[in-house]
Amino acid sequence: MASASQPPIVTVADFLADPVSAANFPQAILRFRNDRAARTVGLAGLDDDAWIAQFGRFRPLADNLPAPLALRYHGHQFRAYNPDLGDGRGFTFAQLRDDRGRWLDLGTKGSGTTPYSRFGDGRLTLKGGVREVLATEMLEALGVHTSKSFSLIETGEALQRNDEPSPTRSAVLVRLSHGHIRIGSFQRLAALGLTDELDRLVRYTLETLYGEPAGDAPALHLLGHVIDRTARLAASYMAAGFVHGVLNSDNINVTGESFDYGPWRFTPFWDPDFTAAYFDHHGLYAFGRQAQAIHWDVVQLAIALSKLTDIEGLATLLDGFPAAYEQAHARAMLSRLGVAPRGDEQDLPLVAAIEAGLSTRTVGIDRFFFDWSGGRRRAGPYDRTYAEHFAPLERLLADYAETRPADHPYWSDLDPCTMPIEEVEAIWSAIDRDDDWQPFHDKINAIRRMGEAHRWPS
Template identity: 75%
Template sequence: MTSSPQPPIRTIADFLADPVAAADFPETKLRFRNDRAAASVGLDHLSDAEWVTAFGRFQPLADNLPQPLALRYHGHQFRSYNPDLGDGRGFTFAQLRDGHGRWLDLGTKGSGQTPYSRFGDGRLTLKGGMREILATEMLEALGVNTSKSFSLIETGEALQRGDEPSPTRSSVLVRLSHGHIRIGSFQRLSALNLTEEMARLTHYVVEHLYGEPADDEPALQLLEQVVRRTARLAASYMAAGFVHGVLNSDNINITGESFDYGPWRFTPFWDPEFTAAYFDHQGLYAFGRQAQAIHWDVVQLAIALTKLASIEALAPILDAFPQIYEEAYSRAMMARLGVHPLGEAEDLALVQAIERGLGTRTVGIDRFFFDWSSGRRRPSPYDATYAEHFGEVEMRLARYQPARTTDHPYWSDAEPCSMHIEEVEAIWSAIDTSDDWSLLHNKVAAIRRMGEAHQWPN
């Protein structure tokens, strides 16, 4: 698992990206390194000094990209088309293969200004970097396909922000992601009538990110994959109780991997109207509307792909999204419960019973899944609530077989591992006021312990 002498993104960089340089930061203090993720791409051997040189000073990795690439894209933001986008504070730094042969990107956030920064400073607050670590670690532990927070380095600049106390500390984040090609990447090529370039990008995604040989209709091949992958992503958000916050088309990865965490939240209760972004006044990306939002974004991809395929061929693929989502949602809920599915009708009935019980908001989402792990209710402070509101759930679950054991010590804890806004703020407060990183590192360890207990398949 080493870097490749020919990162494939170089074959499409002429129309996809611009070479850029990283900012020269006043200082580089290593705050977080993800050795678990680093091991997957053969970089866990780096010393801390070598790590900072690579991911704080951005000296190129051996036999990799000679210069970072800021990607170009357009996108719909809250349903309004914006052609004035692109990597404004990040870039693709390197491409590596993991142990499964997949191409992965090392991309940045807060690495400095690019041609797409517009009026932004190209920086990332330290709090923003910390929040992305927590989001990605929690989502991974809950079985969601997500980018990995790879590195966080404090950079010694005082940043001014209008939506939080300023000046505030700065950082540069590196994420390990299964590509950074977005729906907005295709929208840009369509808007500019770059049809030949869109065909090249389509082949790139199919061959290098999906690992498939391109067939006679690669645009259809691509849309089929995106529909399936993004429907599964939306389903996994629901089972995790997660609200992304900004599901714009420039934030939807063509691989179906969740990434780019700004105003995210985990909803404490099953509340379809719960929103993560204070500026989402209409609730467009509320908890219960995420599948609809992602489907709308995929429609925009299909519109762009009409440059390469007929609408008559694209439409049936697109129309399959709701059914694929419903099936994926039931599977995701069964997986978080830790039971083997019984069948489409039985699983749907169980999911609906769970939704009705959780919809009473008498018990939190994390507490419910913790107490009912492997399909059998354990003694809990919420026994009276379960008796009153979850009788149908218990009746239906009696027919299911466990898909995991409950012998991991986590299942004997008094409380489930959760990630709600109050704890996020407490972790940041310790860093901000006392430079105390112990709460963050302890939380990451606790999250990973929970993930081990869930026994997700590799």
């Protein structure tokens, strides 16, 4: 067992991960530090030099992991099973309790090669780091359970990439996550026949990440949690208008937390076929198919857990995913709208009316939720559109109570805060061309202001 001075991951590290070392970067230029997140784990008091030593040079945190750990896992990638996976450019650097008593990981992206790097260089482009910070900040502001971009440090290397102009600048990102245990972590143990270790990982996940005793049927207990959490994750993506892009089973965290942002996009309109990844030729992970994709991944978890328990009990739980998603979807849509739910069945007509109006693609998702915040339509340039396509919604909303006070100045703005791909590219262009970070920091401030206005429940 872990001692008082050891994080709990050491109890499973012998079969889950390999000790590794961070790369020795030629430079360490601090570009972003998330003091808001750092306060939750007691690290906001670090000055910039100490911050760089911890998250650019990876000096071990006191009473924590003596060496970083690169996790091992398998996974289905676009439905093809791949046993040659693992943390190829990242590692778990530390585990800390937050101000809610949860164990959280500090994990990296771009920190150097590991035994799982295969032919990669273990690095991260600065553009990729900038994009991940923007994604996580926006999703957090929109109420999605997401990892937090904790630190971004430019590392002074010139990287060659096939999918963007090269050479390009490099960075190392640190994210704060509610665990890094993936569905693929369980798939690996099941595929290798390591049933004792599989059972230990189930119990670790329940006891450490969910804070609950494993009980008499831990595999069933865990699957029930994952179904609930991932259904909520899929629903929150839809309410946010977000497309993750790569919902492979190695990218699904069993705590239901969204993480690992590559070709993400926000869809401008309610378009079920909108895709984020240029290589997703068949739209497997399109906007409207994300719940189906995540459900499929959870089925793979159940298959792995069948090494420990009866498949019939797992199958019964899996049958509940569609209903769990439908309920979570209604709650997510009403939460973003800022009205109190009346009950699962009663809320479905309202959600259907929202989607019917948005499906006409006459108004963007962000614009709609901004104009209808609190369930009362504001007058403006979309009056004719709303009268024509959203009349049923207006009638239904008469029975709903507002949950979001309208006194925040954000709701008096002319336009909502959005994240179109063109703005992401413009922010990066200012950095790449002129080393101008002001648009990046201005955008983060604008996003956080929007998040404050939404007043999400904790």
